[in-house]
Amino acid sequence: MTAALTVTSDDRAGSRPPSALSNVVALGMRQLRDAVRSRWFALYTLAFTALGLAVSYVSAHAAGGAGVSGFGRTTAGLLNLVLLIVPLMALTAGAGSIASDRERGMLPYLLAQPIARWELLLGTYLGLALALFASVTLGLGACAAVLAAMGERTDPGSIVWLAVLSCILALGMLSVGMLVSVVTRRASVATGTAVFLWLALVFGTDLGLMAGTIAFKLRIQTLFGLCLANPLQVFKMWSLHVIDASIDVLGPAGTYALDTWGSALSWIFAGALAAWVVVPLGLATAIFARRSPV
């Protein structure tokens, strides 16, 4: 905020050209404002929160008289929800950004300002990321509040961890979305591609890998390695790893990973997700630098 303030005063004084940082911040603020005011943000946040509340309520209720809350699968249920919604949210948000600016003729205007193209891309990325963070934390926060009110004994740390990891997943998926946005010409095509990618990541790769496991009798290390290629699987395994302190619930592959990698496992998951953040965004920057803005 203070950075943004100084940006404006500097601009008014016109004393020196704004720094890259202030450019990025200003562009980020613009994107954030647009995102927060937009319909998709409100819609996704509402849907995510509503579904999350439903999951929390049902799972807190299911254990009911059995007296076993606190061991519940509430966090696991929320994890499933995050797996479905957050990638969709991030992919479509990213895909819509640059493509729609281009379609509306906004892009040449923006690039006529004294800003570098990578500044525009990064600013857009950060603004959207912040909007996604707000959406995810508000949704999960509301779930935690409901669980607390219902007297559920979910470990508070697990919800916070889930929120943090969901944000990292959102960063990765947003990165992919931006790449889609940069390479497509029309906003509708970008959104369509994003949805297709979402379907592929959420269902396609897993189902394919399941079939492959049975058909080719994949070895356990191959299976685990292939799972690492899917950011959603990485997010899921990482979440289970930090929340449950164990991924042995995932059967032989989980036990194998735990035995072989042990404490390095968190770093492997972090590295895999970081690659999904950095690589697509880097690619997008490189492509965007060369493409015509119209």
Next chain:
Amino acid sequence: MTTLALIACLALGVAAEPGSIADRIAGAAPGDVIEVGPGVYRERIRIDKPLRLVGVGRPVIDGGGSGDIVEITAPNVEFRGFEVRNTGIDLDKENCAIRVLAPFAVIEDNVVSDVLFGIDLKGAPDSVVRGNRIGGKDLDVARRGDGLRLWRSDRVRIENNEIHDGRDAILWYSNGVEVRGNVAHRCRYGFHLMYSDNVVLEDNEVAENSVGVYFMYSHTLELRRNRLVRNRGPSGYGLGLKETDRFTIEDNVIVGNRVGVYVDGSPFTSKKPGEFTRNTFAYNDVGVTFLPAVRGNVLWENNFVDNFEQVCVLGRGELTGNEFARDDRGNYWSDYVGYDEDRDGLGDWEHCSERLFESMLDREPKLRVFLLSPAESAIEFVARAVPAVRPEPKFSDPAPLMQPIAAKASAERDARRGPLAAAATALLAVGGLAFVVARSGLGLARETT
């Protein structure tokens, strides 16, 4: 000043080298009470006449890291109020803190720490082991000894002990034993019965062991109101039953284990059905696992809540020889999809387990890695929509309950509502802050563009 120093020296001297307990035992007559004051006693003790040894102010008997420490060879000995610590680590010699070799012993209110074997009753029937706290050495599981062991010791009562970081608490050839109110944490087997009949286990908490309770080759057993929680070793059974007969498993809470109950060759004969009632199986990877040839069990009025797999038949088979209801009362299944139109508390449809992903898991365990992913739900959806791919039902419950049975043993831990509320507030605050930044940045951004 000097006198003070002298007194201090004396006091220290007394504390460091008190009169030996062994000498006092040698000088005592049968039936005497020996009170031992506080201090550290570095000695080995053999109690060879009926005595009451009472520690006052928790005196410490230190084995110095080798051999056994206390041995009781006479009947009717009482040993209470001590801390016994630091045995050897020789598994061949079974280095032990308190070894009882005679009947009618009372071992009560002792702290046994840093030991290979904790309390070992060999041929010590009619003894009582009560209120002791037994902690094993920090060794690899294969090199640990048993926290508590009974060998040919009938009618022993084991009550309110806490056993942690040992190998097993094990009963060998000991009939009529009662095990009540104990806690077993982080051991290999929480409680293990071998050839021990007429045993009752009630109100114990068995958590975070490799295996919770394992019954083998024993009969006439009652397991009641125990909490078997998060036993997740390589086999990871909350309760295992191997060739066990005439057992009743009721009112237990079995939560978060790898396998809630593992049934292998039990009941062994057809004298009495294996009875499981009013237990809660919740959040285990598998609720109950049956080996294919198992028959003669009856399960009614149990709660099956959100186990990843509620019932598993290893190696694929049907559970035709087992019943999931008695007197028209079935079990509560959290995944029951039917309804109760006549409002009699029972579902109007029978409950069949026919989950496709589950049957795929039984066939190919590697697929577990896809648990909790949306693809799993997709497969279940397909199985519901397309009957052609629906698997054969493993079992059916003709009278599923609509509401869970209230548990008598509680698995609740301390309420942690405060921190959860705090986490909620923190998350909402972070989200709200981002939102506010976006809103307040609005005016600024308008000026810049």
